Amino acid sequence: xxxxxxxxxxxxxxxxxxxxxxxxxxxxxxxxxxxxxxxxxxxxxxxxxxxxxxxxxxxxxxxxxxxxxxxxxxxxxxxxxxxxxxxxxxxxxxxxxxxxxxxxxxxxxxxxxxxxxxxxxxxxxxxxxxxxxxxxxxxxxxxxxxxxxxxxxxxxxxxxxxxxxxxxxxxxxxxxxxxxxxxxxxxxxxxxxxxxxxxxxxxxxxx
Numbered sequence: 001x002x003x004x005x006x007x008x009x010x011x012x013x014x015x016x017x018x019x020x021x022x023x024x025x026x027x028x029x030x031x032x033x034x035x036x037x038x039x040x041x042x043x044x045x046x047x048x049x050x051x052x053x054x055x056x057x058x059x060x061x062x063x064x065x066x067x068x069x070x071x072x073x074x075x076x077x078x079x080x081x082x083x084x085x086x087x088x089x090x091x092x093x094x095x096x097x098x099x100x101x102x103x104x105x106x107x108x109x110x111x112x113x114x115x116x117x118x119x120x121x122x123x124x125x126x127x128x129x130x131x132x133x134x135x136x137x138x139x140x141x142x143x144x145x146x147x148x149x150x151x152x153x154x155x156x157x158x159x160x161x162x163x164x165x166x167x168x169x170x171x172x173x174x175x176x177x178x179x180x181x182x183x184x185x186x187x188x189x190x191x192x193x194x195x196x197x198x199x200x201x202x203x204x205x206x207x
Contacts, residue, residue: 001026001079004086004097006174007105009162010115011188012195013083016105019196020081023205027075031084034066053152055161057087057169064094071097088169089176102177103199105188109163117156123147 001024005013017028035048035058042048044062051058063085071080082097118132122145129142142148152158177183184202188195200206 001101002082002097002099003080004082004099004102005084005105006086006102006170007188008107008109008112008166009159010112011105011107012192013105015192016103016196016199017081017083019192020199023200024079024081026079026081028081028083029067029070029076031063031067031082034070035063038066053158055153055158055165057165060088060091060094064091067095067097071095086170086173087165089173091173099177099182101184101203102174102182103202104174104183104185105195105199106185107188111189112163113156113159116154116159119154120148120150123149 003020005017007013014030014032017030020026021028035052038045038048044059048058048062067082067085070076071082080097082099085091085095085097086102114132115130118130120129120131120142121127122129122142124145124147127145129138129148131139131142134142174183184199186195186198186202190198
């Protein structure tokens with residue numbers, strides 16, 4: 001089975017992809033991870049990092065070539081779960097995943113902004129916190145971290161730029177797949193387990 005996960009920033013695509021991968025026993029590939037793992041000596045390294053730092057889409061010719069190389073590996077022969085591709089109509093011309101279904105995880109703009117701009121990372125132990133959703137006891141733990149950072153690509157203005165890109169460029173792709181009856185839309189506002197159950201129901205897969 002070949003699945004593509006789509007949705008606005010912080011809708012939980014990565015989390016759901018991992019849960020689906022474990023359930024269906026097929027690998028997941030994240031475009032974001034593929035781009036972040038590009039070595040510094042890669043010819044388009046600076047272009048990739050400049051675009052990502054501004055919340056812009058990396059040119060799809062570059063991403064398409066990277067995906068073609070990655071997904072040609074034998075590990076993906078029985079299918080895959082793709083997270084972060086088909087963000088604009090022209091992506092399909094650079095790499096067509098031939099998806100069986102496209103899962104659209106829908107959340108509000110407010111949820112998207114809070115989930116990302118509230119994120120803080122402790123460089124000491126790698127723990128990730130969110131100032132908008134932390135319970136009080138975890139907030140105290142976060143404040144003990146002396147190397148707490150707010151990544152540049154987690155800033156609110158970057159998230160808002162990504163949302164503009166989503167509505168202008170990605171929604172037409174979702175509409176395209178709706179026309180092919182391949183879109184499965186689920187509510188992404190709940191907990192990961194709740195969203196995962198909705199995805200399984202949409203795929204007609206039993207627990």
